[in-house]
Amino acid sequence: MASQVSDEILPSPGNISPNSPTNSAGQIPLEQPPKLKGRQKLLQSLQRMSSSPTLTRRGRSSSTTSYRRDNKASLSCVSLSSTSYSPCLGNGSSSQLYGGLNPRPATPGCSGSPGEPQGTNARIRLMDTDGPGFTTPRTVPLPSDVRPASRGSPRTATPVGVKVEKEVITPESQPARTLDFWGDMPQELKIEIFQYLTPQEIVCCSSVSKTWNEMCYDGQLWSKVDTTEYYSKIPSDVLVKLITCGGPFVRDLNLRGCVQMREKWSTDGERISDLCRNVVKFSLEGCRINKASIYSFLLRNSRLEYINLSGLPSVTNSAMKVIARSCPQLETLNVSWCNHVDTTGLLRIVQSCERLKDLRASEIRGFKDEKFTLALFKRNTLDRLIMSRTDLTDNSLKMLIHGENPNMDILTDRPIVPPRKFRHLDLHQCPEVSDDGLKSLAHNVPDLEGLQISQCSDLTDESVMDVISTTPKLSHLELEDLENLTNITLVQLAESPCARNLEHLNISYCESLSDTGMLRVMKNCPKLQSVEMDNTRVSDLTLMEASFRIRRRGYSDELPKVGLRLMIFDCANVTWAGVREVLSSNAYIPRASRKPVSTVVTVTQTPDAGSSPETSTFVTPASSPSPSPAPTYANEIIQLKCFYGWQMTVDEHTKRVLRGDLAAASRLDRKWAEYMIATEEAGAAGAGARRRRRRAREAERLYNEDEDENDAYGVGSISALGGRRRRAQSGSSCIVM
Incomplete structure (x- = not known):
C-alpha cells in the first residue's frame, strides 16, 4: 500500500530581493529562471500546448492519456507520458501565477528529467496520491497574497520591507450641538405642562417672551374660565383676552362677580358671543350685563346644560323664552x-x-299658579327644586305632588300617583304652607335626601312626623324656627328609618326642644356631622352625650379630624362646665394608651418637738410599655361654637388638638377651668370676698401665662399622682403630696 503523503513545496536556494523585477504579468517571481534553449524550450512549449483547457472543449483527449493520431505518436506524448501527471498543475497559467515555478510531473524517486538543470528553480512535486484512502485534494490553492481581487485580475503582493503609507481622511470638525430642551419639545407637551398651572400663574408666564405669550393664550389652556378665586383682581381687558383666545375651546365660563365687565359687554359682547359657541356651563351671577348681550350669547350656544343667572336685573321672561x-x-x-x-x-x-333636573327659583313670583305646578308634576324629572321665599300655597303643593284629580286608594285613603323623583326640596320661609300641604309629601318622595321647611310657622309635629317616617334616605333636615315643634318630633326622628343616615340637623330657635329629644337623637344617629341648637333648652347633658358618642368612634395613631360640629349660641342651660367636658373629651386618651408616668412621693416627718424634720422621697417607677404601640389620638373630635366670651379659648384648644399637641391642650383646659372657678368665686358675696378676688386675679395671671414645660396633669383632664415636687410644712404629721 502506498503511503499517504501531502503536497510539498521545495524552496529554491537563495533569498528574494525586495527589488526583484516583476514579470510581464505583474508578478514577482521567486527567482529569475534561466533562458531555455533547444530541446528544453521545445518541450516546455509542447507541455503548455498539451495542458491547455481549449483542447478539452474541442473534444481532444487529455495529455495524460496515450495520445495517438493516425497510429503515430506525437511530440506531446513524449513529454507527458507519466501517468501521475495532474493537468491542473501543468496548464499554461501555472507558471505565470507561481512566478516561474515549474509544475512538471515528478515521481517520488525522481525530482526531474535528466536533461534539466538542477537547482535552478523551485518545483511543485506531487507525492503519491493514487493510494487507497487518500483524502487530501490534489489541487494547491493560490497564496493569499497573490489571489486576484476580482475575476481575471490578480492582486499584487506587497514586497517585504516596503512600508505603505496610508492616507487617513478625517471629517471636518463640527461644532458641538447644544441641547435646547424646551425648544425641541413638541407643542402638545408644552401645552400639557401649562395645564398644571393656575390661571394666575399662566397670565404671569405670558410676560416672559413673545413665544410664551402665544402659548399662554392658546385656546387649549382656557377650556375652563372660572373667575371665582380672582374675579376681583383681574382687569377687564385681560379677562376679555382670555375669553376670546379660548374661543371655541371654552366649555365652562364662570364670570361670577365680574362687575368690571359691564362696559366690555356693550363693546365686545357680540365678538365674545361669536367666538364662544361651544359653552356647556355658563354663570353670570352678580354681573352687570345688558339684555342684548345675554340674548346674543344664549342664541349662539345651543349646547348649554348649566345656566346661572341669579341676581341679574336684566333677566326677564323674554330671556326665559x-x-x-x-x-x-x-x-x-x-x-x-x-x-x-x-x-x-x-x-x-x-x-x-x-x-x-335642577330648578332654583327663590323669590320668584307665581308659584301659587296651579298651572305651573301641574306642568312640574307632568314633567317629573326634577331632582332638586328650590321654592324658598315664594308664594307657594297648600293647593299648589298638592298639585305638584298629587297632580290633578288623582285616584284614591280605598284602604289607605291616599292618592295613587307615581312617586316623585325629588332628592332635595327647599320650602323654607313659605308662610302659606301648613300641615295640610306638607302631608302630601308623605309616601310620595321615597328618594328625598334633603328637606328644608324652616320658618314655616304653621307647621306642627303631626305633618313633620309623617314626612320623616316615610323618607328613609333623609340626611339633611332643616327645622329652624318652628315654634310649634316639640320633643315628640325628635323622638320620632331617632326611631325612624332615616336615623342611621342623618348627617345634618338644624333645630335653632325651636324653644320647646330640650335634652329629652336631643339625647335620643345623639344616641341613635351615628353619622351626625352637624347639629345647630341655637336658642334651645338643651343643657350640658347633651354635650356630654355628644362627647361620649364621638369617643366611641375610635382611636388611632393618625392626627384627629373634626367629626361633629355643634352650635350652641345663646343656650341658657349650657354652662362652662359642659364646654369644658367637650374640650376634655377632645384631648382624652384611653388609659391603656397613656404613656407611663413615674410617681414622686415626698414624706416629711418630725419625731420630736426639738429634733429636726426628716424628709424621705419615694419614686414609683413607671410600668413597662406594652410591646405593641397603642393608639394615641381620637379619630374624630367636636368643633364647638358657643358663647363669644369662651370662643377664643375653645378655638385655641381645638387647634392644639388638631395638630396633635394634647399636652398643651390639656394645660390650656386646666388653666381655663381654674380661671372660671376663680371668677365665679370672686363674684360671690359674703365673707372672704377680698380673698376670693385675690385668688381670681392670681388665676387670671396664671391663665394668661403660657408655660412651655409639661406639668403633672395628664392628658384629658386626668392628673397623675405627684409630678412636680412640693415640700410639706407640718409640725408632727405625715403628708403625702
Whole structure:
C-alpha cells in the first residue's frame, strides 16, 4: 500500500530581493529562471500546448492519456507520458501565477528529467496520491497574497520591507450641538405642562417672551374660565383676552362677580358671543350685563346644560323664552332673585327642556299658579327644586305632588300617583304652607335626601312626623324656627328609618326642644356631622352625650379630624362646665394608651418637738410599655361654637388638638377651668370676698401665662399622682403630696 503523503513545496536556494523585477504579468517571481534553449524550450512549449483547457472543449483527449493520431505518436506524448501527471498543475497559467515555478510531473524517486538543470528553480512535486484512502485534494490553492481581487485580475503582493503609507481622511470638525430642551419639545407637551398651572400663574408666564405669550393664550389652556378665586383682581381687558383666545375651546365660563365687565359687554359682547359657541356651563351671577348681550350669547350656544343667572336685573321672561327655544339640552337653571322673572317664563322652559333636573327659583313670583305646578308634576324629572321665599300655597303643593284629580286608594285613603323623583326640596320661609300641604309629601318622595321647611310657622309635629317616617334616605333636615315643634318630633326622628343616615340637623330657635329629644337623637344617629341648637333648652347633658358618642368612634395613631360640629349660641342651660367636658373629651386618651408616668412621693416627718424634720422621697417607677404601640389620638373630635366670651379659648384648644399637641391642650383646659372657678368665686358675696378676688386675679395671671414645660396633669383632664415636687410644712404629721 502506498503511503499517504501531502503536497510539498521545495524552496529554491537563495533569498528574494525586495527589488526583484516583476514579470510581464505583474508578478514577482521567486527567482529569475534561466533562458531555455533547444530541446528544453521545445518541450516546455509542447507541455503548455498539451495542458491547455481549449483542447478539452474541442473534444481532444487529455495529455495524460496515450495520445495517438493516425497510429503515430506525437511530440506531446513524449513529454507527458507519466501517468501521475495532474493537468491542473501543468496548464499554461501555472507558471505565470507561481512566478516561474515549474509544475512538471515528478515521481517520488525522481525530482526531474535528466536533461534539466538542477537547482535552478523551485518545483511543485506531487507525492503519491493514487493510494487507497487518500483524502487530501490534489489541487494547491493560490497564496493569499497573490489571489486576484476580482475575476481575471490578480492582486499584487506587497514586497517585504516596503512600508505603505496610508492616507487617513478625517471629517471636518463640527461644532458641538447644544441641547435646547424646551425648544425641541413638541407643542402638545408644552401645552400639557401649562395645564398644571393656575390661571394666575399662566397670565404671569405670558410676560416672559413673545413665544410664551402665544402659548399662554392658546385656546387649549382656557377650556375652563372660572373667575371665582380672582374675579376681583383681574382687569377687564385681560379677562376679555382670555375669553376670546379660548374661543371655541371654552366649555365652562364662570364670570361670577365680574362687575368690571359691564362696559366690555356693550363693546365686545357680540365678538365674545361669536367666538364662544361651544359653552356647556355658563354663570353670570352678580354681573352687570345688558339684555342684548345675554340674548346674543344664549342664541349662539345651543349646547348649554348649566345656566346661572341669579341676581341679574336684566333677566326677564323674554330671556326665559330664548332659553326654551335655543337650549334643549338644559339640565340646571338658576334664576333666584331675578325680580323680573315669574312662573310664566319658567313654564315655557319646563315644557320645552325635557332634560331639566335642577330648578332654583327663590323669590320668584307665581308659584301659587296651579298651572305651573301641574306642568312640574307632568314633567317629573326634577331632582332638586328650590321654592324658598315664594308664594307657594297648600293647593299648589298638592298639585305638584298629587297632580290633578288623582285616584284614591280605598284602604289607605291616599292618592295613587307615581312617586316623585325629588332628592332635595327647599320650602323654607313659605308662610302659606301648613300641615295640610306638607302631608302630601308623605309616601310620595321615597328618594328625598334633603328637606328644608324652616320658618314655616304653621307647621306642627303631626305633618313633620309623617314626612320623616316615610323618607328613609333623609340626611339633611332643616327645622329652624318652628315654634310649634316639640320633643315628640325628635323622638320620632331617632326611631325612624332615616336615623342611621342623618348627617345634618338644624333645630335653632325651636324653644320647646330640650335634652329629652336631643339625647335620643345623639344616641341613635351615628353619622351626625352637624347639629345647630341655637336658642334651645338643651343643657350640658347633651354635650356630654355628644362627647361620649364621638369617643366611641375610635382611636388611632393618625392626627384627629373634626367629626361633629355643634352650635350652641345663646343656650341658657349650657354652662362652662359642659364646654369644658367637650374640650376634655377632645384631648382624652384611653388609659391603656397613656404613656407611663413615674410617681414622686415626698414624706416629711418630725419625731420630736426639738429634733429636726426628716424628709424621705419615694419614686414609683413607671410600668413597662406594652410591646405593641397603642393608639394615641381620637379619630374624630367636636368643633364647638358657643358663647363669644369662651370662643377664643375653645378655638385655641381645638387647634392644639388638631395638630396633635394634647399636652398643651390639656394645660390650656386646666388653666381655663381654674380661671372660671376663680371668677365665679370672686363674684360671690359674703365673707372672704377680698380673698376670693385675690385668688381670681392670681388665676387670671396664671391663665394668661403660657408655660412651655409639661406639668403633672395628664392628658384629658386626668392628673397623675405627684409630678412636680412640693415640700410639706407640718409640725408632727405625715403628708403625702
